[in-house]
Amino acid sequence: MYFILALVLVLVAATVGTGVYAIRHGIRHGRVKRIMGMNLASFFVVMIGAVIFFIGSADARAESAADSTGTQVEAEASDMSQGMRYLAAALSTGLATIGCGIAVASAASAATGAISENDKLLGKTLIYVGLSEGIAIYGLVISILILFV
Missing domain, CATH: 1.10.287 (Helix Hairpins)
Known part of the structure; x- marks a missing residue:
């Protein structure tokens, strides 16, 4: 190793x-x-x-x-389930962050173009960029739920 x-x-x-x-x-x-x-x-x-x-x-x-005895096997199974919890939490955070990056990349570039044409669209475009950033927050919340609940 x-x-x-x-x-x-x-x-x-x-x-x-x-x-x-x-x-x-x-x-x-x-x-x-x-x-x-x-x-x-x-x-x-x-x-x-x-x-x-x-x-x-x-x-x-x-x-x-x-x-070995049955108790050791059960302890190893518990360790395995603990490891799977960590893996699930890492996957939910990582994949949500990747999705967030893809969403922000397209939304922020479109928002920049829209703001350059019309200054009044700033508030509306910030909502879309904020919604796409919320994907990462949801992934983090799911990770916390997986780990602690």
């Missing part, structure tokens, strides 16, 4: 370093595609390695659970 974590940290550092180099010195278009392709390929290799690693640890855990 520490190997996968170290590998991911190296990939993140390499990606950030490449971005800093590109900002300072500039990179030709052909090199950008090659660098992004290498980054994407290494990401998938690391993810496949992580999945294989975790499948192996899950098999070992299942074998040890078969040998």
Whole structure:
């Protein structure tokens, strides 16, 4: 597990370093595609390695659970449900934020164009932008409900 974590940290550092180099010195278009392709390929290799690693640890855990008493199995099931709660909360917040970003991107650009043509539309356009930002707030509320209720 520490190997996968170290590998991911190296990939993140390499990606950030490449971005800093590109900002300072500039990179030709052909090199950008090659660098992004290498980054994407290494990401998938690391993810496949992580999945294989975790499948192996899950098999070992299942074998040890078969040998243990029922209370330990119930405790592990409780830990699993706790993890699923965290995963559900993260998904609801993340997907709501992505939806909010998409909605604000289109609503705010349209609002800017409308305000530039007619100043009286400022209040109406703010309502639409505020409604689209409310999507993220609803996702956060759902996450809180998942975690604490």
